[in-house]
Amino acid sequence: MAYVSKDMTFGQLLEEYYEKCPKIVEVLMEAGMGCIGCPHSQMESIEDGAMGHGIDPDLLLEKLNATIGAALNA
Numbered sequence: 001m002a003y004v005s006k007d008m009t010f011g012q013l014l015e016e017y018y019e020k021c022p023k024i025v026e027v028l029m030e031a032g033m034g035c036i037g038c039p040h041s042q043m044e045s046i047e048d049g050a051m052g053h054g055i056d057p058d059l060l061l062e063k064l065n066a067t068i069g070a071a072l073n074a
Contacts, residue, residue, distance in 0.1 A: 003068040006057055010041035010049060013064070021071035027063050031055050 004013055010028075014036065017024055025036055033053055041049070050057035
């Protein structure tokens with residue numbers, strides 16, 4: 001199941017899923033994205049942010065969705 005989409009902003013991701021799944025921060029940090037404190041995170045889509053950091057957005061979404069799914073179904 002997809003919880004996160006490419007057009008979702010990092011701000012939306014954190015607002016919606018951080019409390020239920022704080023491990024999403026680890027996924028972002030391991031990918032080299034310090035999006036948690038970046039002012040652009042409120043407006044920048046996950047796809048744009050990933051591409052800006054040279055990261056495959058589909059792979060990032062796959063990791064985020066798997067992490068969230070595991071937390072919600074635990």
